[in-house]
Amino acid sequence: MPCQIFTLMCRGTTICHVATSGLCIRRQTVVTEIEGDIDSIPLHSFEFVNFKDLRSRCGNNSLLTDVLGHVVDVREIEGVKKRSRLLEICNASIRDLRGKVVGVTLYRDIASGFFEDMLEKGQGASVVAVFTGMAVDSSSSVCSTTSSEYYLDLEIPEVQEFRANLLIQQGNPVPEKTPAQKLAESWRTIEQLKSLDPEEYDEDTMFLCRVSLIDIDCSNGWCYLGCDTCQKSMYGAPRKYKCARCGPIKRPVQWYKLKAKVEDATGTMDLIIFCEVAEELVGVSAKELVDNIEEDDEWYALPEEIEDLIGSTHTFQVFDKYVNGSFAVRSIMDDASVPPPAGAASDCKEKADPEGSQKPSKRLRGDDDSIN
Numbered sequence: 001m002p003c004q005i006f007t008l009m010c011r012g013t014t015i016c017h018v019a020t021s022g023l024c025i026r027r028q029t030v031v032t033e034i035e036g037d038i039d040s041i042p043l044h045s046f047e048f049v050n051f052k053d054l055r056s057r058c059g060n061n062s063l064l065t066d067v068l069g070h071v072v073d074v075r076e077i078e079g080v081k082k083r084s085r086l087l088e089i090c091n092a093s094i095r096d097l098r099g100k101v102v103g104v105t106l107y108r109d110i111a112s113g114f115f116e117d118m119l120e121k122g123q124g125a126s127v128v129a130v131f132t133g134m135a136v137d138s139s140s141s142v143c144s145t146t147s148s149e150y151y152l153d154l155e156i157p158e159v160q161e162f163r164a165n166l167l168i169q170q171g172n173p174v175p176e177k178t179p180a181q182k183l184a185e186s187w188r189t190i191e192q193l194k195s196l197d198p199e200e201y202d203e204d205t206m207f208l209c210r211v212s213l214i215d216i217d218c219s220n221g222w223c224y225l226g227c228d229t230c231q232k233s234m235y236g237a238p239r240k241y242k243c244a245r246c247g248p249i250k251r252p253v254q255w256y257k258l259k260a261k262v263e264d265a266t267g268t269m270d271l272i273i274f275c276e277v278a279e280e281l282v283g284v285s286a287k288e289l290v291d292n293i294e295e296d297d298e299w300y301a302l303p304e305e306i307e308d309l310i311g312s313t314h315t316f317q318v319f320d321k322y323v324n325g326s327f328a329v330r331s332i333m334d335d336a337s338v339p340p341p342a343g344a345a346s347d348c349k350e351k352a353d354p355e356g357s358q359k360p361s362k363r364l365r366g367d368d369d370s371i372n
């Protein structure tokens with residue numbers, strides 16, 4: 001690390017928080033009192049990260065993150081055992097102005113402090129909270145570190161602006177859409193999927209599309225060995241019977257990973273079809289097909305059962321886990337129960353027509369966890 005000299009200015013007893021690195025005051029550190037216009041030094045300085053951008057900070061412990069949001073849930077303090085010590089934790093949720101919710105887990109003193117402060121504010125209170133120096137657990141959760149702090153309804157421009165917009169939103173509530181309405185609005189053609197604005201959706205957003213399978217690329221095979229529980233690939237697993245995510249497992253399982261090319265009237269695109277979804281399409285498990293393999297090169301050729309899918313048309317619910325334009329199938333929809341496209345997207349109306357469906361009685365799948 002190059003040596004850097006910082007001039008750190010702070011007022012009074014304010015806790016200074018440096019967002020991206022720790023701050024060490026050593027013997028050589030010189031603390032100088034300054035005179036004059038100290039009011040021009042802000043009491044707080046944060047680097048707020050948009051909820052959408054938390055994904056890029058997942059698991060990166062060298063970055064501390066500041067977030068701000070409307071507190072929508074505060075849970076009771078819980079005691080959690082960690083290394084034979086009892087830790088107090090408080091789970092809460094904050095929401096941004098786009099409606100995205102992020103889970104906040106606070107440990108130790110900051111947990112009880114936050115819980116009590118929120119209790120004091122009262123149940124009906126609309127509180128905007130700032131959490132600083134947080135670690136990002138996942139794209140939708142953060143947890144406190146030893147340098148974390150929280151501030152409720154802080155008088156800073158960012159919070160004031162947030163609160164003003166929140167008040168506008170609360171004054172003009174948008175009626176909550178029914179799941180059927182949301183589904184009907186999620187129809188997209190391939191052309192539309194390919195030109196989505198990454199700002200307009202996230203990894204949980206589901207889209208409906210009606211497409212025909214025109215090819216399945218098996219040059220890298222059509223299955224993989226994965227965890228029997230979470231389906232994570234065993235490639236790079238710590239041991240043969242140990243999943244990097246779940247720990248020791250009974251035995252790895254062969255799962256499908258079909259790299260399909262699909263088309264509709266507007267174009268073509270690649271779609272990955274994993275595990276149980278693929279099994280539902282193919283009609284037999286990957287294990288059964290693997291058991292039939294006799295020659296090594298069969299790993300890189302399509303078994304008849306998979307090849308038969310080419311030319312079939314389906315309504316898929318697809319998602320883009322990394323919001324980078326590579327979509328995977330979440331579920332195969334039942335054409336009889338899937339709603340027609342909502343008004344504006346009428347150009348894909350004909351694609352909602354169940355006519356031409358080759359597998360018309362697919363069940364609607366639940367919200368399985370995505371793969372890997």
Ligand SMILES: [Zn+2]
Binds near residue numbers: 229243
């Ligand atoms: Zn696993």
